[in-house]
Amino acid sequence: EAGVAQSPRYKIIEKRQSVAFWCNPISGHATLYWYQQILGQGPKLLIQFQNNGVVDDSQLPKDRFSAERLKGVDSTLKIQPAKLEDSAVYLCASRDRRPGYEQYFGPGTRLTVT
């Protein structure tokens, strides 16, 4: 079974530029999550999708971050404009909808904003 795929793996941009990350979840997983992991901290949820609908985006900085999951499969996360404090690893995870099933994480995208 293929795992969660993410691209790019690394990205360096200047502040005020825009950037987009892509995630392809495990086939059949209805739930998709984006987490932000700042160096030295645990991952923090940005947004959760169930199929192509948003379940929780309460911690997403909506003035600069946006995310979509068209057709309930792939997802993209965008930052525009980026700030220095957005430097982090962005992790995508997916989960089977059945209770008790764990989240599977992709390798992440390491973003550096200079």
Added chain:
Amino acid sequence: AQSVTQLGSHVSVSEGALVLLRCNYSSSVPPYLFWYVQYPNQGLQLLLKYTTGATLVKGINGFEAEFKKSETSFHLTKPSAHMSDAAEYFCAVSEGQAGTALIFGKGTTLSVSS
């Protein structure tokens, strides 16, 4: 609100020694509890999980954890450390069958010396 506290941001052990990583949680509903491991430049890999039933949970690579409701703890142990265990470990909690996103602790870096 749920939260996770991992005591000790850095734990050092000798090869062959007992590994003990501490995790305490708070949750207003019966929790699902998880331990994930993260190797450098990689995503998170599930070590073990507690959902319901037996409170002593065995995971991969010889790790186990015990859910103690009275102590609101879910400590991770391994009888004998191996050099390959050196990594960062995260404890996480979610609200049971609700399928909500994970709340992570800040992580504990495990170092193993020969």
